[in-house]
Amino acid sequence: MxxxxxxxxxxxxxxxxxxxxxxxxxxxxxxxxxxxxxxxxxxxxxxxxxxxxxxxxxxxxxxxxxxxxxxxxxxxxxxxxxxxxxxxxxxxxxxxxxxxxxxxxxxxxxxxxxxxxxxxxxxxxxxxxxxxxxxxxxxxxxxxxxxxxxxxxxxxxxxxxxxxxxxxxxxxxxxxxxxxxxxxxxxxxxxxxxxxxxxxxxxxxxxxxxxxxxxxxxxxxxxxxxxxxxxxAGFMPARHGANYPADASRLLVTAQEIDGEDVTTSPYPAVDVANAWDLDSMLGLTAPGIEHAYRDEGDRRTAIMAHPDGSWARAVSTGEEATVVHQGGPRRLWDILDELRSYWLRHGELPARGARVLITPEGETRLARGKWRAVL
CATH class of the missing domain: 3.40.50.150 (Vaccinia Virus protein VP39)
Structure with a gap:
């Protein structure tokens, strides 16, 4: 050849x-x-x-x-x-x-x-x-x-x-x-x-x-x-130097084992957010900077989220049982995710894709679709 x-x-x-x-x-x-x-x-x-x-x-x-x-x-x-x-x-x-x-x-x-x-x-x-x-x-x-x-x-x-x-x-x-x-x-x-x-x-x-x-x-x-x-499409974020700033990778590992400040249940199963592109995109607009990990061990699925601000969540779904969620830090990341999943069920889709865009001369980016609005 x-x-x-x-x-x-x-x-x-x-x-x-x-x-x-x-x-x-x-x-x-x-x-x-x-x-x-x-x-x-x-x-x-x-x-x-x-x-x-x-x-x-x-x-x-x-x-x-x-x-x-x-x-x-x-x-x-x-x-x-x-x-x-x-x-x-x-x-x-x-x-x-x-x-x-x-x-x-x-x-x-x-x-x-x-x-x-x-x-x-x-x-x-x-x-x-x-x-x-x-x-x-x-x-x-x-x-x-x-x-x-x-x-x-x-x-x-x-x-x-x-x-x-x-x-x-x-x-x-x-x-x-x-x-x-x-x-x-x-x-x-x-x-x-x-x-x-x-x-x-x-x-x-x-x-x-x-x-x-x-x-x-x-x-x-x-x-x-x-x-x-x-x-x-997915691309690496623009860098401003030789490497990216410190992220939440270490917290992502720690969050696999520690107990949460809040322990609740969720009506939704653990999900591999990083590979659920529409859900991941809406979460990226709503709460940018979250890192994800996911394990599928047959009857047991574990999803982990962590943010550089110290927030973290671990959700575990076992069979047909309710999903158990541990969360800690200043924000409740899994609650944010569940709100987006509830929106999806109520409206039949997530609104970001197909949204109208206005970019101001100063660079503020505004998204709108129907009644939904987002300002970046």
């Missing part, structure tokens, strides 16, 4: 025949952007170094994300004995999702694009191939990622502008871009993105802690209006 054959096969899988992105996917050598990566192996991260094209190409041209950085250690800079701890902090996003985000942006030939979250550089390469180098600016907070992406883009014959920058900070290029596409998630849309967007321009991002895709077009008054799409 040649890389050209693998790339053409990938293009067939992730684009339709008339897609303006098909040729870019078929012509960009994705393997150049992912020479090595991390894989989860028996509960720890291990380095994957392809030793031959026969191992490299099938993985590099699969439609899946490849984790390239865990904690503050990039796979390029690691050895076979390294096993970093922490969360993934950069990856090469699965190609179908990159294409989907660009399609949500409704990019036309001749548009200028701000690509937020360079990462491996693969998405930047697709955009530069289609639009031309001069039309694409890509930014990432990580200097190493920017340097590596520049080199790998050059290997692919591409030279878009790639800069080291915290894209959530004020942006100096006012009204410069027709489109902004972020492959990192944000809680609220940075005001700098609106100022960098031309009137009539369109932005696409995801709301941090959710699978919600937000699209909006800039008005003449500096605000932007749009919607939460029915589609789903």
């Amino acid at each position: 040649t890389w050209e054959t693998a790339a053409a096969d990938l293009a067939t899988r992730v684009t339709h025949r008339s897609s303006p992105w098909r040729e870019a996917v078929a012509r960009i050598p994705r393997h150049v952007f992912v020479p090595t990566w991390w894989v989860a192996d028996s509960g720890r991260w291990s380095l994957y170094e392809p030793v031959s094209e026969a191992r490299w190409y099938p993985a590099a041209y699969a439609d899946r994300s490849l984790v390239t950085r865990v904690g503050d250690l990039h796979a390029d800079q690691a050895g076979p004995d390294d096993h970093p701890s922490g969360k993934p902090t950069s990856s090469a996003t699965l190609p179908s999702l990159v294409v989907s985000m660009f399609e949500h942006a409704r990019i036309d030939d001749g548009d200028t694009l701000l690509d937020v979250g360079t990462g491996s550089g693969y998405g930047t390469a697709l955009a530069a191939y289609r639009l031309g180098d001069a039309a694409v600016t890509s930014v990432d907070v990580d200097p190493y990622l920017v340097e590596a992406a520049r080199d790998r883009l050059a290997m692919a014959g591409l030279r878009p502008r790639v800069e080291t920058a915290d894209a959530t900070a004020p942006w100096r290029a006012e009204g410069r871009f027709d489109r902004i596409v972020a492959t990192v998630s944000v809680r609220t849309v940075p005001a700098g993105w609106l100022s960098a967007l031309r009137t009539g321009g369109r932005l696409v991002t995801t709301i941090a802690g959710t699978s919600l895709i937000l699209t909006a077009e800039k008005r003449a008054d500096g605000a932007a209006v749009g919607r939460v799409e029915w589609d789903r």
